[in-house]
């Protein structure tokens with residue numbers, strides 16, 4: 001039952017009653033993760049990530065100076081599901097030599113929409129992320145996000161700098177849904193550092209399918 005306010009805040013009482021009945025807003029970025037005891041990783045379609053291991057997070061590509069990344073949203077419950085490959089807030093770091101071509105496979109096995117694009121680290125605090133920094137470095141509709149899906153994109157890492165592989169769904173990047181991407185002039189080969197572990201070299205390229 002709606003409690004009628006004891007004061008009249010405007011001549012049209014109805015809109016006031018409506019706003020009084022509205023529930024309090026959830027913190028930004030968490031509102032669609034549901035409530036109760038369900039975990040962030042509940043309801044994932046695991047067939048979307050079947051057969052993939054951490055070896056697939058970073059692989060040399062089929063051609064020289066190319067690299068294949070697999071970046072999985074809601075990999076686990078870390079950061080309310082707002083993680084990539086299990087890491088959030090820059091806790092995983094890809095280092096890619098300048099000039100290499102980066103082929104990214106984004107997978108979201110969860111029913112909650114997320115997305116992926118490359119932005120400058122400086123842009124992470126924004127409620128709405130900017131356009132991808134490198135040409136083509138985003139999944140389609142990165143502001144709307146994609147649930148239960150897979151999307152590939154490629155870009156050339158032709159500028160050195162501190163970047164992020166970030167989720168473009170509003171407020172997610174600022175709530176930690178990003179991992180780091182460093183484009184380096186000094187690095188001779190790509191590496192991936194997961195959490196506190198030492199940086200690891202890329203896995204060998206996948207053998208060509210017959």
Ligand SMILES: [Cu+2]
Pocket residue numbers: 082113114115167168169172173177
């Ligand atoms: Cu997200």
